[in-house]
Amino acid sequence: MSRSVLVTGGNRGIGLAIARAFADAGDKVAITYRSGEPPEGFLAVKCDITDTEQVEQAYKEIEAEHGPVEVLIANAGVTKDQLLMRMSEEDFTSVLDTNLTGTFRVVKRANRGMLRARKGRVVLISSVVGLYGGPGQANYAASKAGLVGFARSLARELGSRNITFNVVAPGFVDTDMTKVLSDEQREGIVKQVPLGRYAQPEEVAATVRFLASDDASYITGAVIPVDGGLGMGH
Numbered sequence: 373m374s375r376s377v378l379v380t381g382g383n384r385g386i387g388l389a390i391a392r393a394f395a396d397a398g399d400k401v402a403i404t405y406r407s408g409e410p411p412e413g414f415l416a417v418k419c420d421i422t423d424t425e426q427v428e429q430a431y432k433e434i435e436a437e438h439g440p441v442e443v444l445i446a447n448a449g450v451t452k453d454q455l456l457m458r459m460s461e462e463d464f465t466s467v468l469d470t471n472l473t474g475t476f477r478v479v480k481r482a483n484r485g486m487l488r489a490r491k492g493r494v495v496l497i498s499s500v501v502g503l504y505g506g507p508g509q510a511n512y513a514a515s516k517a518g519l520v521g522f523a524r525s526l527a528r529e530l531g532s533r534n535i536t537f538n539v540v541a542p543g544f545v546d547t548d549m550t551k552v553l554s555d556e557q558r559e560g561i562v563k564q565v566p567l568g569r570y571a572q573p574e575e576v577a578a579t580v581r582f583l584a585s586d587d588a589s590y591i592t593g594a595v596i597p598v599d600g601g602l603g604m605g606h
């Protein structure tokens with residue numbers, strides 16, 4: 373059955389791999405992008421998730437083309453790494469506003485249709501750093517840890533409506549986000565990963581698609597690591 377799927381930040385990186393995985397399985401996939409040319413093969417809607425009006429407009433466009441969103445993948449996210457002493461309040465609040473409050477905005481709007489349909493699947497993209505911590509990433513880690521409490525609260529609040537909320541916590545993945553790291557930093561990270569390498573975006577996408585599938589019908593409030601073993605026990 374073809375479902376209406378929305379992947380925020382589906383224009384590149386992990387989000388694009390997720391969008392492709394759903395499209396390959398026959399779903400109707402919408403993606404958000406902020407600028408430039410979005411990739412072909414999806415319903416691309418312009419949307420900055422820090423802006424409630426743009427979120428509302430994006431949902432209206434998607435609903436007109438694909439119907440209410442049945443599967444939401446809240447993937448859009450940013451980093452602004454900085455040591456605490458040098459981290460400005462803006463560095464902190466802007467990361468929270470995208471990663472955590474932005475996710476709140478898109479989830480809240482999706483929930484309207486899901487409540488009406490009495491079913492829905494929501495997957496939030498967190499990070500191993502959310503529970504493991506990362507020096508220079510206090511803002512990012514706080515936002516990603518926040519997603520866990522957010523998802524688990526909603527899993528309890530809306531479980532009786534047959535809406536599941538799960539979190540995927542990737543480790544280090546080969547995307548633009550990690551391209552900024554130096555070779556030295558990269559080597560240091562890989563040394564700590566039991567599988568000894570970065571993930572490819574498709575390896576994250578496979579887990580996301582599973583959580584949105586019928587096979588995951590009894591899974592909610594879970595945090596699934598896709599991190600090569602980096603965060604074991606966290």
Ligand code: NDP
Nearest residue numbers: 381385386406420421447448449499542544545547548549
């Ligand atoms: P990229 O930097 O490659 O892509 C980030 C995506 O988020 C882009 O599509 C970007 O859109 C979108 N985005 C950022 N800010 C906003 C905003 N305000 N409104 C709408 N869209 C926005 O990152 P990745 O693909 O690597 O990361 C995807 C997710 O996975 C993020 O949440 C990230 O934190 C998480 N993650 C990544 C890991 C990694 O190692 N790469 C590890 C663990 C988690 P645009 O193109 O317009 O900028």
